Amino acid sequence: METLTTSQKMKTAQDFLPINGTDHVELYVGNAKQAAHFYKSAFGFKTVAYAGPETGMRDIASYVLQQGKIRLVLTTPLKSSNPISEHIFKHGDGVKILALWVDDAYKAYEDTVARGAKVYMEPKTLTDKNGEVRMSGIYTYGETVHLFVERKNYNGVFMPGYEPYTSDYNPEDTGLLYIDHCVGNVGWNRMNDTIKWYEDVMGFVNILSFDDKQINTEYSALMSKVMSNNNGYVKFPINEPAEGKKKSQIEEYLDFYEGEGVQHIAIATNDIVKTVRALKSRGVEFLSAPPNAYYEDMQARVGKIDEDIAPLQELGILVDCDEEGYLLQIFTKPVEDRPTLFFEIIQRKGAQSFGAGNFKALFESIEREQAKRGNL
Ligand code: FE2
Numbered sequence: 001m002e003t004l005t006t007s008q009k010m011k012t013a014q015d016f017l018p019i020n021g022t023d024h025v026e027l028y029v030g031n032a033k034q035a036a037h038f039y040k041s042a043f044g045f046k047t048v049a050y051a052g053p054e055t056g057m058r059d060i061a062s063y064v065l066q067q068g069k070i071r072l073v074l075t076t077p078l079k080s081s082n083p084i085s086e087h088i089f090k091h092g093d094g095v096k097i098l099a100l101w102v103d104d105a106y107k108a109y110e111d112t113v114a115r116g117a118k119v120y121m122e123p124k125t126l127t128d129k130n131g132e133v134r135m136s137g138i139y140t141y142g143e144t145v146h147l148f149v150e151r152k153n154y155n156g157v158f159m160p161g162y163e164p165y166t167s168d169y170n171p172e173d174t175g176l177l178y179i180d181h182c183v184g185n186v187g188w189n190r191m192n193d194t195i196k197w198y199e200d201v202m203g204f205v206n207i208l209s210f211d212d213k214q215i216n217t218e219y220s221a222l223m224s225k226v227m228s229n230n231n232g233y234v235k236f237p238i239n240e241p242a243e244g245k246k247k248s249q250i251e252e253y254l255d256f257y258e259g260e261g262v263q264h265i266a267i268a269t270n271d272i273v274k275t276v277r278a279l280k281s282r283g284v285e286f287l288s289a290p291p292n293a294y295y296e297d298m299q300a301r302v303g304k305i306d307e308d309i310a311p312l313q314e315l316g317i318l319v320d321c322d323e324e325g326y327l328l329q330i331f332t333k334p335v336e337d338r339p340t341l342f343f344e345i346i347q348r349k350g351a352q353s354f355g356a357g358n359f360k361a362l363f364e365s366i367e368r369e370q371a372k373r374g375n376l
Contacts, residue, residue: 006352013230014203024071026097032076036063044174049158050165068177095262099147108148109136130156142260174278181235191240198227220248266344289316290361320357325350
């Protein structure tokens with residue numbers, strides 16, 4: 001049988017739900033004002049919009065941060081009676097919404113609900129002087145939500161309810177360009193249902209799979225399958241824990257997030273050395289570098305690459321390849337006290353995969369952190 005490349009597999013996805021990309025990622029956080037400052041100072045985002053009591057939102061404060069094509073929304077409840085408070089009480093700070101940019105939010109809703117999606121938000125149209133935003137939403141794994149956002153008739157900075165926000169504090173960006181993929185962790189035996197959900201409800205296709213034989217260390221194991229839409233603009237890898245000698249990092253996540261949720265957001269850059277240097281200098285903490293042997297064996301494993309190895313080794317940047325090229329990647333430590341959400345910085349040089357060749361080196365690094373927390 002002819003084997004398809006990862007890019008060719010994407011094209012086999014049904015396109016009943018055309019998606020133009022990620023519209024935004026919304027985190028529910030305990031203190032959005034301070035979280036916004038962290039993402040500005042450490043990651044180089046800019047605050048572009050705000051919603052709160054001053055803009056007519058009585059019970060939340062919400063900041064929209066932007067860098068490149070990435071929009072992060074940080075929302076906090078102002079009273080314990082707001083349901084967002086319960087979400088934060090249970091999960092800690094984390095991703096609530098993976099919003100997808102569509103041409104028709106009403107049709108996206110009708111089609112996905114007809115295919116079995118659980119309703120989060122019925123279609124609605126928000127209007128202000130800048131036009132209208134149409135949106136709807138469905139639940140995916142855990143309490144996580146996909147919003148469908150249609151903004152073709154809107155010229156405002158984000159959406160009705162938000163006002164432009166200007167600040168005297170505008171740190172330089174760190175070269176972050178767009179969201180490459182967002183990874184979800186699901187519970188024991190939940191992989192197949194989740195994959196089927198993305199196939200049946202969203203028309204996505206499974207472009208890559210790794211089982212616990214491929215992804216394991218001496219102590220822990222996991223399974224991972226990558227779901228993509230037809231144009232490849234939206235990719236959701238899904239992880240499930242697997243039995244190992246000790247507790248896997250996925251189990252640790254599920255324990256501390258108290259359920260399924262977004263594990264990491266991967267952000268693309270065109271110059272990973274420059275970006276990682278900038279992030280480190282601003283206090284972003286990355287997982288420790290793999291042992292020197294990793295870099296000594298690298299050329300034999302991935303072939304010749306354009307970059308000098310020394311800065312990659314100095315910063316702990318990992319390299320992997322597939323049949324279409326190679327990629328460079330590195331992972332932050334969790335960005336909150338619970339060992340839950342973290343970020344990946346990725347630079348693709350042709351490769352369409354996710355760094356499976358690095359999983360072992362990566363997990364050993366994560367396990368060193370887990371051991372420090374007493375969770376291994
Ligand atoms: Fe990733």
